[in-house]
Amino acid sequence: xxxxxxxxxxxxxxxxxxxxxxxxxxxxxxxxxxxxxxxxxxxxxxxxxxxxxxxxxxxxxxxxxxxxxxxxxxxxxxxxxxxxxxxxx
Numbered sequence: 001x002x003x004x005x006x007x008x009x010x011x012x013x014x015x016x017x018x019x020x021x022x023x024x025x026x027x028x029x030x031x032x033x034x035x036x037x038x039x040x041x042x043x044x045x046x047x048x049x050x051x052x053x054x055x056x057x058x059x060x061x062x063x064x065x066x067x068x069x070x071x072x073x074x075x076x077x078x079x080x081x082x083x084x085x086x087x088x089x
Contacts, residue, residue: 006058010051017047056088 024040064082067073073081 004058004062006054010054013047013051017044017051020044020047052088056085059085 020040021044024037024044027037027040060082064073064078068075068078
């Protein structure tokens, strides 16, 4: 398996979003205002979206490129995988 240099940053971002999400749940349970909650949910959604985008780009830049250069995957399989993963962008 290839080393993903982006994974530690993605994990850190997702753990931060996890903590933030827990605080949003507390806000809901406390009856805080909908506007405040919606703003916080947007922040969590943006963090998760950014993590996903980073992961997909990392996969394309490193995994797919490595597979083609190393000859461990055919060009057709690589193109199929590229098409599959880019739907998550």
